[in-house]
Amino acid sequence: MPGGGSRARAGASARASARARTDLKALSATPVDPPAEELRSAFKTMQRRHEEALQSPSKFKYLVYQSGGNDGYGNRMPGAATALALALATDRIYVVVWRDTYDASAKFHELFGTYENGLALDVDDPVNAPIKRYLAKCLPGGGGASSSFCTTHTRTDYKQLARKDWKREAATALVFRSDDYPYPLLFHNPNHHEQLLELFGGEPPLRRGHFPQLASLLFPPSDEVASETEEFFQTYPAFRGAKHVVGMHLRLTKPMPDGKDKGVKTPPPAAFYDAARVVAESLGYDPSETAFFLASDQPVAREVARAYFEGSRDLRLAIRESTTFGRDGDRSTRKGLLGAVVEMYILSRCDAVIGSYGSSFSAVASAWGDVRRYDVRPSGTYWYAAAAEPCWRFAWRGHADELREGGLGVPPDVAYHIKCHEGMSTFPGWQLQSDFKVAGLAKNAPRAGSSGGVRAQSVSGSSNLRGGSRASAGRGRLSA
Incomplete structure (x- = not known):
């Protein structure tokens, strides 16, 4: 800017x-x-x-x-x-x-x-x-x-x-x-x-x-963000000869809440990597021409990824080695903050994004690049986003009532926001909390793991993963 x-x-x-x-x-x-x-x-x-x-x-x-x-x-x-x-x-x-x-x-x-x-x-x-x-x-x-x-x-x-x-x-x-x-x-x-x-x-x-x-x-990238992104794509070995890139964002340090002080743990890293391969296959990407980029807030995600991907000669893994890890995403340093935006920008340039359900980082990274994401839920099932929009996190907390009371009911895009983040679509306990005020929805809320109007499917259901997103059109998105 x-x-x-x-x-x-x-x-x-x-x-x-x-x-x-x-x-x-x-x-x-x-x-x-x-x-x-x-x-x-x-x-x-x-x-x-x-x-x-x-x-x-x-x-x-x-x-x-x-x-x-x-x-x-x-x-x-x-x-x-x-x-x-x-x-x-x-x-x-x-x-x-x-x-x-x-x-x-x-x-x-x-x-x-x-x-x-x-x-x-x-x-x-x-x-x-x-x-x-x-x-x-x-x-x-x-x-x-x-x-x-x-x-x-x-x-x-x-x-x-x-x-x-x-x-x-x-x-x-x-x-x-x-x-x-x-x-x-x-x-x-x-x-x-x-x-x-x-x-x-x-x-x-x-x-x-x-x-x-x-x-x-x-939010066009600054010189520094653009140059770091370009250098990464130009020099990292996994991108040589690749035609497609699938981004993976794993948020592991922030347990998804169930309404109280306990957190629903995210699934193991391999669940994300399985989903990424299923998505790539469903989109018709040749494994030998597909790179998988990993962004995560925990070293363990890298360790598991290396064992998972580098054990096969047909799989390409890309990781920014300069990324640092610290408390809450290392927000206390310029290097950590700049690195977070670089990784977010890299994800926005991928052909498809596998995200962490409930993570605003996943949602904004994909929306920044106009990519509809696939979010892995705590259960290991996935959510295929209906739009390249970040989540309005407080929609399901009753704020959608402002539209209903105005005579609009719940418009389709608001229904998307009610279901795309932490809350009723995954955590039944939140439906009973005092801040869950959307009239009539709490008692009729779907059980954990149900789709709520947007497909939630086991990652093994590869035949159902192909969608009408820009990514499925096979359009390359690597340029910075």
Whole structure:
């Protein structure tokens, strides 16, 4: 993002470099379809207004996205994308507060290369000094985020997100705090639905993901992320002669909860590797031309993977050896945070992604690259995502009621969100908790392991794995 055109051109330069390679067919293919023209046009208009605001900040209104100090990027990125959609829907200039709890953190511009012409999204970037001074009392430590000048909106305001006409909001700055993807509430808000549908070329998110389009504008890789990704694909032995790559993300340090203090353990690593091979076979990938990339938060996943894959001459395993392991994903260091985004970006370039059910990292990595993922559940069965959208984690906690009470029932894309994360589709205990408020759904909830409307199948059911995703079209996705 900030810091000039060189960062903004990182994704394009990496793709050009990738196309120059001939040993990987996947690298010659178009990676991700461009966003709808209407969305691109609106984003460029906002960019021009941002440039004007640096000279006259009081002439404009703002949307400030504020992340939590230790939120993982799988939580931040969906919240930031939702905030961008709200900014575009209300003709506000969009800025982010990307501060971390830890001193040695990664700056927004070190991860993403969003704006051209030296502009920046991060309000803390020096180029945004005039805007930062103008919005000072709305920012952390400013003490005035509930004044008429700026209002703060959090998870407790989801009802407003679903019903309010946000264009009529008088406050100069809306401060939007979220570690989730409540975008479906905004999309189905009757005051903004038609406007957002038009912004995305008339296609709802189940037909073509809205997050991938927002992410292509908001999260193009920085020079550093793009170069590390490109170097990995160019030099790692497993990619030589490969035509396809199946990504595997194993989240093992965060047990999926059952509603109390106990956790439902994830299945053993081999269950993920079995699923990856089944998916590759179902998509018609020749094993001798398929590489399997592993991203995980635990060394044991690597150890098992090496024994599993390297025991066969027909299987190719790729691992970033530089990745470090630490408490909660090693979020306390710049190296750990940057490495997490690099691995997420590599996963987004794979032809298919095998993820950990309930992990926002898996969901966002695949959605970033417009890939519909296959998630392995605690039972060892899998979930094939109906859309290239990250999970709205709190949909099943009763927030979908905001749509039902508005007379909409539960739209299909919201039904997807109710079932795609931790909660009723896998953990029956959560159906009885006080925060599970979706009327009528708790008593009729499917038993653990059932599909809830999206196929949940044993990994041995390879004949049923082929889907209508972009990955199944055989399109290569390796270019950075």
